Amino acid sequence: MSVFKLRNYQQNDLNEIVSLFNATIQAINKKDYTAQQIAQWVQTTPDYDKWHEILASSYTIVAEQGTRILGFGSITESGELNYLYVDKAWIGYGIGKAIAEDLIDHATKAGAKKITVYSSITAKPFFEQLGLNVIEQKSNYRNGVLLLNYLMEKPLRENSVTYGFFK
Numbered sequence: 001m002s003v004f005k006l007r008n009y010q011q012n013d014l015n016e017i018v019s020l021f022n023a024t025i026q027a028i029n030k031k032d033y034t035a036q037q038i039a040q041w042v043q044t045t046p047d048y049d050k051w052h053e054i055l056a057s058s059y060t061i062v063a064e065q066g067t068r069i070l071g072f073g074s075i076t077e078s079g080e081l082n083y084l085y086v087d088k089a090w091i092g093y094g095i096g097k098a099i100a101e102d103l104i105d106h107a108t109k110a111g112a113k114k115i116t117v118y119s120s121i122t123a124k125p126f127f128e129q130l131g132l133n134v135i136e137q138k139s140n141y142r143n144g145v146l147l148l149n150y151l152m153e154k155p156l157r158e159n160s161v162t163y164g165f166f167k
Contacts (some may be wrong), residue, residue, distance in 0.1 A: 004070055004095060006102055009060035011052055016069045017062070018046045020087050027088040032121040033147070040142040058082060059106045063095045073099040079112030079156070084123070100130055108156050115154040127152050 009017075022042045030038060060074035063086075071086035081103060086096045104115055118138065119127050128134075132152040140147045 004063045004065045004098075006061050006063055006098060009055050009062055009072065009074070011056070013062055013069060013072070014048055014052055014055075017055070017072050018043065018048070018051060020069060020072065021083075021085050024085045024088050028091065029120055029122045036145055037147055040145045040147060054082065059103065059110075061099060061102055063099055071095045071099055073103050075103040075107050075115075077107065077110040077112065079107040079115045081107075081115060081117040084117075096126060097130075100126075104130070104154075104156075112156055114156055117152050119150045119152050121148060121150075124150055124152070130154070 022044075025038060025042050029041070033041070055074055058074045058076045060072065060083075062069050063071040069087070070090045071084075073084040074082045076082065081100075084096060084099055084103070086099070107115060115132065117127055117132060119132075124134070132154040134150050135153050136151045138149050138151055140149065
């Protein structure tokens with residue numbers, strides 16, 4: 001496997017992130033969603049200001065090899081995992097897991113009580129492997145098109161001061 005590193009999001013990553021987001025959905029999620037559903041999900045005319053606002057206002061990291069972004073993810077201090085996408089050519093190489101573990105670790109240290117994610121049908125098994133459980137199947141409509149996803153959660157252990165002793 002090729003080596004990749006995780007680093008913090010920078011605004012100049014935005015074009016590549018949005019392209020990766022759209023390409024991954026179009027290639028990977030087509031096994032679980034129709035062409036009509038995918039057309040409602042991808043962003044053909046993205047609002048880059050809104051994207052940047054969301055990514056910059058949460059803990060967002062990218063996985064990169066050299067200067068190429070292989071994946072990205074973002075999570076709030078309260079544990080809401082907003083994005084986790086990996087380039088379609090790099091799925092299965094541990095990049096998604098590395099991003100997820102870093103995001104969860106950050107939220108845990110920030111005091112989050114649980115991790116929550118609205119998972120696609122496609123990503124549900126990945127999040128289950130990370131210990132998240134389905135709370136509810138959600139029916140979302142965009143322009144009259146149904147997009148199913150799952151609200152998933154994982155409780156975190158209470159963060160406590162240990163004063164040098166084991167928890």
